[in-house]
Amino acid sequence: MFGSLTGLKNQQGTDWGEKLLNNVASTTIRHLFTASESVEVQVRCFPSSKLLQGSIDSFKMSGTGLVIRRDFRVEEMSFETDAVSIDFSSVLGGQLRLKQPTQAIxxxxxxxxxxxxxxxxxxxxxxxxxxxxxxxxEIFEGETVSFTQIKVQLLENNRVRIDSEVVTGKGKTVPVSLTSTISVERRRRISFTEQQFEAEAIPESFRDISQTLTEALGEILNNMVDLDKFDLDGVTLRINRLETQGETLVFSGYAQIEDIPKNAKSGN
Structure with missing residues (x-):
C-alpha cells in the first residue's frame, strides 16, 4: 500500500496520496465548525514520496458561511501555511494530526x-x-439598565455606527447612538476610538441622558469585543489589521495552529 502511494495516479493525473490527504483534511476541518456552507482544502506535496515522511509543501483552507461556537458566523475564512509536518499514518486512519505547531497567513x-x-x-x-x-x-433611582436592539452599520475609513435602545428595570426606554473608528489592539481585541455621540438621531428630550448612556456603551464595547471568540479548537487567530469594505469587515493576520482535534465541533 505504501509503495503504491508514490506512483499511483488517478485518471485526471492527480496524485492518489495527495487526493486522499485533501479529502481527509476537508472532512477534519469541516468538523471544526458548528455549520458551514462550503469548506475547501488544498494540500500540495511534490514529490509525493514526501508524504511518507509526513512532509507537505503547503496547506490551504478556505471556507464560506462558517458558524463558530453556534453563534458567531463569518462570511469567509482562509489560511495558508508554508511547509508543514503531519503524521501520515493518521491520514490512512481518516484523521489529520500535526507533528508540530505551525503558523499560517x-x-x-x-x-x-x-x-x-x-x-x-x-x-x-x-x-x-x-x-x-x-x-x-439618581435619575434611574439605582435601577440597572440593559442595552438591547443593537444595530451595527459599517462606514468608510474603518468607521462604524452603533445604535441601541436602553431599557431600565422599570421598562423606560432611551435610544443611544454613536459613531467610532475601529482598530485592532494587541492583535485580538477591537478598539473603539474617536467615539462621537450622534445627537441628531436622538429626540431632544432624551439627549442628556442618552449621551451619558452612549459613553457607557462605548466603554463597554472597548472591553468586550474580543476576537478570541472566533478561535477554533486548536487554532488561534491573531489579526494585524482590519478594513471596512462596503458592508464587510476584513481582518488580515495569521493563524497559530497547535493541533486539529479528532472530533472538534466548535458548537460544543
Missing amino acids: AQVVLTQADLNRSFEAELVKKKLENLSIPALD
Missing part, C-alpha cells in the same frame, strides 16, 4: 449582518444586560 471576512448577529449571542448579551451606570443612579 489568515484572512477573515465578516458581513454587517454577521456583526449584528453576534450581538444576539447569549455570551455577548450577558455583558450588556442588568448593568449599573453610576452617573445615572
